[in-house]
Amino acid sequence: MTARTILIIGAGIGGLTTALAFARNGDDVDIVEQAPSLSEVGAGLQVSPNASRILIALGLGDALRQAMITPHEIVLASGRSLRKITHVPCGAFAADRWGAPYGVMHRADLQTMLLDAVLAHPRCRLHLDQRATSSEIAGLPDRLGLSRPDLVIGADGVWSEVRRLVPGASSPRFSGQVAWRFKVKTEETRRALNPTNVTAFLGPRTHLVAYPLEQGKTINIVAITRGSDPGKTWAERENPAARMELLSAFSDWHPDLVSILRQAPEMTWWPLFEVPDGRWHAAGGPVLVGDAAHAMTPFAAQGAAMAIEDGFELAQACARAPGDLASTLEAYVTNRRARIGRARSRGAFNQFAYHARGPIRLGRDLVLALKSPESLAAELDWLYGYRANGL
Numbered sequence: 001m002t003a004r005t006i007l008i009i010g011a012g013i014g015g016l017t018t019a020l021a022f023a024r025n026g027d028d029v030d031i032v033e034q035a036p037s038l039s040e041v042g043a044g045l046q047v048s049p050n051a052s053r054i055l056i057a058l059g060l061g062d063a064l065r066q067a068m069i070t071p072h073e074i075v076l077a078s079g080r081s082l083r084k085i086t087h088v089p090c091g092a093f094a095a096d097r098w099g100a101p102y103g104v105m106h107r108a109d110l111q112t113m114l115l116d117a118v119l120a121h122p123r124c125r126l127h128l129d130q131r132a133t134s135s136e137i138a139g140l141p142d143r144l145g146l147s148r149p150d151l152v153i154g155a156d157g158v159w160s161e162v163r164r165l166v167p168g169a170s171s172p173r174f175s176g177q178v179a180w181r182f183k184v185k186t187e188e189t190r191r192a193l194n195p196t197n198v199t200a201f202l203g204p205r206t207h208l209v210a211y212p213l214e215q216g217k218t219i220n221i222v223a224i225t226r227g228s229d230p231g232k233t234w235a236e237r238e239n240p241a242a243r244m245e246l247l248s249a250f251s252d253w254h255p256d257l258v259s260i261l262r263q264a265p266e267m268t269w270w271p272l273f274e275v276p277d278g279r280w281h282a283a284g285g286p287v288l289v290g291d292a293a294h295a296m297t298p299f300a301a302q303g304a305a306m307a308i309e310d311g312f313e314l315a316q317a318c319a320r321a322p323g324d325l326a327s328t329l330e331a332y333v334t335n336r337r338a339r340i341g342r343a344r345s346r347g348a349f350n351q352f353a354y355h356a357r358g359p360i361r362l363g364r365d366l367v368l369a370l371k372s373p374e375s376l377a378a379e380l381d382w383l384y385g386y387r388a389n390g391l
């Protein structure tokens with residue numbers, strides 16, 4: 001098979017995974033990234049088995065094992081009383097059931113392990129500090145002295161420039177939800193938070209997810225509630241008005257959780273944008289992966305996992321059909337669209353259930369309490385047990 005030349009715009013989790021997957025199949029890959037260095041923004045990330053399976057297949061198993069913490073349980077609890085509503089076992093149960101580990105880790109660690117693998121791969125070249133604009137992507141290879149690509153891949157996130165080259169692509173829209181992210185020292189949260197679990201505390205129109213990072217020394221917290229549209233932005237430092245809004249949204253929560261929010265060190269504030277269903281590719285390319293194609297709210301914690309699946313599946317599809325790129329991309333997108341639609345629906349369902357109020361909340365708690373952890377796990381088989389390209 002003749003090696004293809006691939007040009008990837010964006011070196012986030014999606015772009016770096018895509019680069020490794022193509023390089024592993026013998027293709028030559030250039031990655032163009034606007035940032036002068038890859039210092040990761042954000043805090044923690046849940047890495048579900050559908051994603052960890054791919055990272056392991058790409059040779060990152062050892063690095064993953066070192067960086068990832070495997071929680072004992074994924075717990076749903078009341079944000080007002082801290083009462084446990086239900087749980088899904090994790091650890092060995094998850095690894096046995098879904099064939100790969102479920103873990104939590106610092107995003108920076110995931111990005112660094114991907115970056116190290118890309119930099120070590122003889123077929124990958126990373127070009128930092130190079131912002132691509134839609135009007136000059138065609139001229140980018142000449143400007144940077146690169147070979148002319150057979151395929152351009154847009155992995156440039158929610159505000160993608162490559163997406164402008166895809167007729168019929170959707171534009172990002174504000175979801176109405178904002179997330180605050182921060183870390184606290186574990187010893188300061190012991191009364192409210194169990195550092196061995198991923199816990200989602202649920203409240204009317206709000207929820208808060210907490211899980212350990214850094215060998216359990218810190219707890220990563222993501223608090224999500226409604227907010228107003230800030231316009232085109234990604235993550236921002238909080239300001240005093242935003243902190244007041246947060247405290248007011250969580251004011252009737254358990255005092256221990258309110259106190260954690262009140263005393264939290266500086267938080268980052270993330271307006272949550274989605275890219276609704278639209279076209280992801282033009283005939284023969286470019287093709288979009290990850291948030292550039294289908295950014296979703298983090299209610300199912302699947303955005304990065306889907307970007308990882310995209311990159312791997314796209315590389316496999318191209319390797320299996322070395323000839324006609326147009327029909328390969330068409331088949332790839334058709335296949336991925338069904339899965340992304342299901343992951344999105346799961347996120348919407350979680351949002352409805354997590355933020356429920358009044359009688360719906362009571363009904364939710366009753367239904368969840370009646371289900372066995374085993375049956376809750378079974379509802380996730382299609383998501384976590386997924387084997388991209390038969391892995």
Ligand SMILES: Cc1cc2nc3c(=O)[nH]c(=O)nc-3n(C[C@H](O)[C@H](O)[C@H](O)COP(=O)(O)OP(=O)(O)OC[C@H]3O[C@@H](n4cnc5c(N)ncnc54)[C@H](O)[C@@H]3O)c2cc1C
Nearest residue numbers: 010012013014034046132156157290291301302303304305
């Ligand atoms: C609060 C929150 C919690 C989350 N939690 C989880 C979780 O637990 N699990 C999970 O799986 N997902 C989670 N996600 C989703 C996940 O973070 C994203 O889906 C994922 O990071 C998308 O990766 P990406 O590579 O597609 O895009 P990005 O991470 O946005 O990367 C895009 C890259 O492209 C570069 N770029 C952009 N424009 C250009 C340009 N014009 N030229 C060159 N380079 C460019 C950027 O600098 C960046 O490096 C969460 C998201 C949020 C907001």
